[in-house]
Amino acid sequence: xxxxxxxxxxxxxxxxxxxxxxxxxxxxxxxxxxxxxxxxxxxxxxxxxxxxxxxxxxxxxxxxxxxxxxxxxxxxxxxxxxxxxxxxxxxxxxxxxxxxxxxxxxxxxxxxxxxxxxxxxxxxxxxxxxxxxxxxxxxxxxxxxxxxxxxxxxxxxxxxxxxxxxxxxxxxxxxxxxxxxxxxxxxxxxxxxxxxxxxxxxxxxxxxxxxxxxxxxxxxxxxxxxxxxxxxxxxxxxxxxxxxxxxxxxxxxxxxxxxxxxxxxxxxxxxxxxxxxxxxxxxxxxxxxxxxxxxxxxxxxxxxxxxxxxxxxxxxxxxxxxxxxxxxxxxxxxxxxxxxxxxxxxxxxxxxxxxxxxxxxxxxxxxxxxxxxxxxxxxxxxxxxxxxxxxxxxxxxxxxxxxxxxxxxxxxxxxxxxxxxxxxxxxxxxxxxxxxxxxxxxxxxxxxxxxxxxxxxxxxxxxxxxxxxxxxxx
Ligand code: AMX
Numbered sequence: 001x002x003x004x005x006x007x008x009x010x011x012x013x014x015x016x017x018x019x020x021x022x023x024x025x026x027x028x029x030x031x032x033x034x035x036x037x038x039x040x041x042x043x044x045x046x047x048x049x050x051x052x053x054x055x056x057x058x059x060x061x062x063x064x065x066x067x068x069x070x071x072x073x074x075x076x077x078x079x080x081x082x083x084x085x086x087x088x089x090x091x092x093x094x095x096x097x098x099x100x101x102x103x104x105x106x107x108x109x110x111x112x113x114x115x116x117x118x119x120x121x122x123x124x125x126x127x128x129x130x131x132x133x134x135x136x137x138x139x140x141x142x143x144x145x146x147x148x149x150x151x152x153x154x155x156x157x158x159x160x161x162x163x164x165x166x167x168x169x170x171x172x173x174x175x176x177x178x179x180x181x182x183x184x185x186x187x188x189x190x191x192x193x194x195x196x197x198x199x200x201x202x203x204x205x206x207x208x209x210x211x212x213x214x215x216x217x218x219x220x221x222x223x224x225x226x227x228x229x230x231x232x233x234x235x236x237x238x239x240x241x242x243x244x245x246x247x248x249x250x251x252x253x254x255x256x257x258x259x260x261x262x263x264x265x266x267x268x269x270x271x272x273x274x275x276x277x278x279x280x281x282x283x284x285x286x287x288x289x290x291x292x293x294x295x296x297x298x299x300x301x302x303x304x305x306x307x308x309x310x311x312x313x314x315x316x317x318x319x320x321x322x323x324x325x326x327x328x329x330x331x332x333x334x335x336x337x338x339x340x341x342x343x344x345x346x347x348x349x350x351x352x353x354x355x356x357x358x359x360x361x362x363x364x365x366x367x368x369x370x371x372x373x374x375x376x377x378x379x380x381x382x383x384x385x386x387x388x389x390x391x392x393x394x395x396x397x398x399x400x401x402x403x404x405x406x407x408x409x410x411x412x413x414x415x416x417x418x419x420x421x422x423x424x425x426x427x428x429x430x431x432x433x434x435x436x437x438x439x440x441x442x443x444x445x446x447x448x449x450x451x452x453x454x455x456x457x458x459x460x461x462x463x464x465x466x467x468x469x470x471x472x473x474x
Contacts, residue, residue, distance in 0.1 A: 039141045041149075043208055045134050050204075050450055057451060074470055081277075082357060086458065087285070089276030090447050091132035091440060099364035100274055102128060103135045107270060107364045115143040117243050117265070119258070124243050125268035125439055126150070129215070132273055133443040147243040153216035154238040154247075156224075157187065160217075164224050165233070173428045174306035176225045181299040187213060188293035203291075204450035210294040211442040218435045219244065223251035230425045244268070248435065252423065259376050260421040264432075266372060267417075270365040271410065271433050273440025277358075279304035280311065280434075284441040285448065289456040294445055301441055302434045308352070311411075311433040316352035318415035318426040320344070321385060332388045341389075341396040353412025354393055355403040362390075365410035369417055382416045 114123035126146040130138040167176045190206035223235045245265035254260045284301030305311035328336040373383045397406035467474045
């Protein structure tokens, strides 16, 4: 229903009385200009589908709201809430055997059906974002329009650049990234409109605008951090006629390499969303449930992604592989790899890039990167090392007997691909994961606001209270 969207945009405009919002009218004009293009804009499509989606939830809850959908054991409570069904996440569902499906589509299916850039081989992240938000595969034109809209919204406020410039170069890139995203709060139309007073039904529209602005600015922010810490501090401007993946690759300084550009597109697609319970997704959703802006919500999620058991594992994997190489030299024999794996485990450390809280098979995100490597860098020595670890580690981890999943996850492969193209700075890798993760968690934040999701508040008990609950004497 395009009229809903137009009404919303009008309401949005009428409430934009703050000077900092009106300063941003260029970006809204750009957004309106793309909405008026022939094909339906993302906001229009989402608004059109919304009443039907709301009706589905209403009906489901009315007819089945009181049905029991699971039970919870004490072990689950003490075990990190594994398997407890308590979140709604529309964009993706993770099957322990099959891996992730984005709106019902596997990664290979997405690679097949999502629009690609002219001459590109990998799907455009713009298409994935559209799919996650609406459940539909966009047309080529819709994806091109989204690329243009993000490019049009990409200007980063000067104070954010200065803030990044003032960071010491040994402040971890993820801390710099989170800092900059937090500071983007200054630009939040949701926060300003809320302070002024808005109808609940309009929340999603402001959340949508903030999410689009936020996503649009991330490549410049991420690249500024990279170029400051590791290069000359200079960042190329966003090319307004190019897609998101190209611009990220180019601003990092690798736009000349067509394969790296395609890798960025694939990377941004596969790291985006992994259902709602992982730390970064759950945190973004949780903080957003307090009606914190998309900027503050994403920044909170990024802080979770920065942990070594979550997104930082891609950095850990590379460092671990280099340490292994130093120890075993060129001896990639099964025995040498086995011994090194055991030395890690016997030191009481985890093998980074292996295991998963939900998955019980090789992560399809790992497989898609492996296939990329087989096509583009089959003879790379680091790829050979990663392949050899893949052959040996599942057996060793199974024998070790602790991890429920001895197979590799997404982080076991990404760093080696980036290394190959010259992006060798492992401490930066999680920032790229963070840019991608924004594409997965922000659609759900828009949906949360559109569905009127309540503030999240599960119940906690003390150990004494749990003991009482289960009839135990301590
Ligand atoms: N190496 C060694 N031990 C491992 C292991 C690994 N790769 N994965 C799990 N284990 C151990 C756990 O530490 C735990 O030991 P404990 O009983 O002494 O505490 C035991 O096996 C059982 O753990 P689990 O139920 O199989 O895993 P989990 O759900 O608790 O944790 C994960 C999942 C990913 C944190 C864990 O597998 C791990 O630490 N892997 C290495 C780090 C990593 O690759 N993280 C990235 C995950 C993907 C992502 O979020 N980006």
